[in-house]
Amino acid sequence: MEIKVLFMIIIYSVLIQNFVLSRFLGLCPFFGCSQRISSAIGMGCAITFVMALASAITWIVYTYLLDPATSIVGFFTEGNGAPDLRFLRTISFILVIAVLVQFIEMFLQKKVPSLYRALGIFLPLMATNCAILGVAVLNVEGFTAIGIHTKLTFIQSVTQGVAGGAGFLLILILMAGLREKMELVTIPESMKGVPIACVTGGLMALAFMGFSGLSF
Amino acid sequence: MQRTLVQEVTKGITIENPVFRLLLGLCPSLAVTTSLINGLGMGVAATFVLICSNGMLSLIRGIIPPKIRIPIYIIVIATFVSIMEMMMEVYTPALHKALGIFVPLIAVNCIIFARAEIFAGKNGVGRSMLDGLGAGLGFTLSLAILAGIREILGDGKLLGYPVMGQSYEPILLMILPAGGFFILGFLVAALKLYDLRAEAKKSVLLASNP
Amino acid sequence: MLNIAKMGLVLGAFCVAAALALGGTYEMTKDKIAIQRENVMKEALSGVLPEAKKIIDDTIDGKTYYKGYATEDATGEPIGYAIIAEGVGYSSTIRTLVGLTPEGIINKMNIIYQLETPGLGTKAVEIRYGEEDPWFQRQFLNLPGDSVAVDKDGGQIVSISGSTITARAIASSIKRETEWLKAQGVIKPGTK
Numbered sequence: 277m278e279i280k281v282l283f284m285i286i287i288y289s290v291l292i293q294n295f296v297l298s299r300f301l302g303l304c305p306f307f308g309c310s311q312r313i314s315s316a317i318g319m320g321c322a323i324t325f326v327m328a329l330a331s332a333i334t335w336i337v338y339t340y341l342l343d344p345a346t347s348i349v350g351f352f353t354e355g356n357g358a359p360d361l362r363f364l365r366t367i368s369f370i371l372v373i374a375v376l377v378q379f380i381e382m383f384l385q386k387k388v389p390s391l392y393r394a395l396g397i398f399l400p401l402m403a404t405n406c407a408i409l410g411v412a413v414l415n416v417e418g419f420t421a422i423g424i425h426t427k428l429t430f431i432q433s434v435t436q437g438v439a440g441g442a443g444f445l446l447i448l449i450l451m452a453g454l455r456e457k458m459e460l461v462t463i464p465e466s467m468k469g470v471p472i473a474c475v476t477g478g479l480m481a482l483a484f485m486g487f488s489g490l491s492f
Numbered sequence: 493m494q495r496t497l498v499q500e501v502t503k504g505i506t507i508e509n510p511v512f513r514l515l516l517g518l519c520p521s522l523a524v525t526t527s528l529i530n531g532l533g534m535g536v537a538a539t540f541v542l543i544c545s546n547g548m549l550s551l552i553r554g555i556i557p558p559k560i561r562i563p564i565y566i567i568v569i570a571t572f573v574s575i576m577e578m579m580m581e582v583y584t585p586a587l588h589k590a591l592g593i594f595v596p597l598i599a600v601n602c603i604i605f606a607r608a609e610i611f612a613g614k615n616g617v618g619r620s621m622l623d624g625l626g627a628g629l630g631f632t633l634s635l636a637i638l639a640g641i642r643e644i645l646g647d648g649k650l651l652g653y654p655v656m657g658q659s660y661e662p663i664l665l666m667i668l669p670a671g672g673f674f675i676l677g678f679l680v681a682a683l684k685l686y687d688l689r690a691e692a693k694k695s696v697l698l699a700s701n702p
Numbered sequence: 703m704l705n706i707a708k709m710g711l712v713l714g715a716f717c718v719a720a721a722l723a724l725g726g727t728y729e730m731t732k733d734k735i736a737i738q739r740e741n742v743m744k745e746a747l748s749g750v751l752p753e754a755k756k757i758i759d760d761t762i763d764g765k766t767y768y769k770g771y772a773t774e775d776a777t778g779e780p781i782g783y784a785i786i787a788e789g790v791g792y793s794s795t796i797r798t799l800v801g802l803t804p805e806g807i808i809n810k811m812n813i814i815y816q817l818e819t820p821g822l823g824t825k826a827v828e829i830r831y832g833e834e835d836p837w838f839q840r841q842f843l844n845l846p847g848d849s850v851a852v853d854k855d856g857g858q859i860v861s862i863s864g865s866t867i868t869a870r871a872i873a874s875s876i877k878r879e880t881e882w883l884k885a886q887g888v889i890k891p892g893t894k
Binding site for chain 2: 708731
């Protein structure tokens with residue numbers, strides 16, 4: 277059962293409810309980093325990595341600090357229960373993500389300079405990327421499309437983070453491939469740049485709608 | 493050249509329109525614009541946050557060490573977003589539900605960061621709030637245009653009232669994600685075409701009477 | 703070093719201020735939000751059990767259903783039951799709140815969550831021009847809940863053209879939940 281749920285989360289996050297084309301999360305890198313396949317791969321990998329890590333850490337913060345049902349604060353109040361801190365969700369998630377991104381940047385710079393040079397310029401943009409805060413919020417809100425109306429489990433959250441990032445990577449690479457080809461085509465002056473990228477994105481979204489009938 | 497106070501507001505709607513000119517805040521612009529009421533709600537919510545955060549950040553710009561200004565921007569903006577979210581849940585629960593995760597995601601809206609970094613960190617409180625109001629109105633107007641077109645074409649309605657008559661068969665594509673991309677693309681292209689025409693006219697005028 | 707400490711202090715002060723501001727707002731709004739959330743479910747329940755004066759929830763084997771009573775103090779036999787039926791549709795899990803009479807006849811129903819394809823699956827909640835209620839859901843009313851099925855499965859519900867999966871998901875989830883209530887002895891068909 278658990279495996280089936282994980283599988284469905286992956287299929288939904290990558291294909292059916294793709295983060296970019298169906299949920300409209302992370303459109304800035306979708307338009308900004310899709311000129312070249314190489315930079316698309318770099319950005320996509322960086323996003324996948326941060327999304328997976330952010331899913332894990334925000335889940336822990338939410339479960340053990342904010343949610344009164346499972347909060348460890350309850351141990352210190354002598355049975356009076358933990359305070360409901362869920363209203364701090366947005367601010368704590370965004371701070372955790374900002375700190376995480378900063379740490380990853382410092383760690384890579386010191387330990388893996390080659391990876392840092394490859395991902396480096398994309399990392400600072402990550403703190404305010406809506407796909408990352410988006411996946412963190414989605415994790416604690418459940419996955420209504422497959423009938424999970426409560427918070428996801430830890431494994432499910434990380435799976436959604438990785439799969440969402442993989443879906444992102446897929447779309448970025450496809451888009452970059454199309455845009456590299458499009459440079460060779462004559463396009464009316466007014467359609468150049470973002471407009472044609474929008475129309476291409478729309479056609480891709482239409483194609484991805486075909487996945488929505490997948491059922492298990 | 494110092495802008496007048498009115499220009500401080502109008503620049504956000506016209507020359508520095510966040511969605512159509514600066515291409516910021518595209519995620520909510522496409523995600524919530526399936527109906528006009530959602531688009532307007534999102535616009536008003538973001539405007540509230542923009543005015544508050546711009547005002548607050550301008551007020552405290554003297555005491556923030558420049559090195560840590562970004563984390564402080566994040567904290568201030570996220571605080572106002574959370575306050576606004578709680579207010580929304582109390583007073584407009586239906587809208588809060590319809591906008592879903594895009595309410596907390598206002599906290600990572602690039603428009604708000606851009607206004608904080610470009611404007612509020614360097615200008616007085618009054619001007620910063622007017623700048624926030626302008627950018628917010630520009631965002632709201634853009635969302636209203638996108639949402640209005642999508643709702644009329646895709647649903648045959650406007651604000652829930654049928655406007656296209658009974659025999660109109662809605663173009664479903666328009667309220668699907670794909671339609672959002674198409675409409676945005678064509679609107680940006682139309683604006684660019686207008687600019688190109690205006691520029692061509694200007695250069696013709698310049699050439700004829702130097 | 704002093705600089706770092708100063709920056710840390712400023713940052714910490716901002717965090718404390720933010721937490722205080724949020725905590726204050728939360729204290730002011732939390733009761734209203736709780737009432738608001740309760741009202742949503744209450745409204746949905748009284749929508750499907752219109753005659754009930756008092757509705758209380760009950761669980762069997764960890765599954766929740768709702769009992770509607772004719773009097774404010776919930777005495778006597780319930781005059782109706784409500785349960786949430788979940789079915790996997792085309793692109794989402796559809797949740798339907800069904801109100802049943804004690805004999806298991808569908809009294810009212812309300813689709814409370816769906817994310818089906820706009821224009822196809824969403825016809826399940828479509829209200830036709832000039833009408834009051836969704837035409838698809840109207841077909842279920844006054845039918846025994848444990849016998850509903852779409853026409854393609856030999857039932858009496860006219861399916862939504864192009865969206866059989868959605869229609870089938872709704873019908874079969876209602877059938878399943880009614881049968882469950884019957885198996886638990888909550889509703890007793892044929893007693894009237």
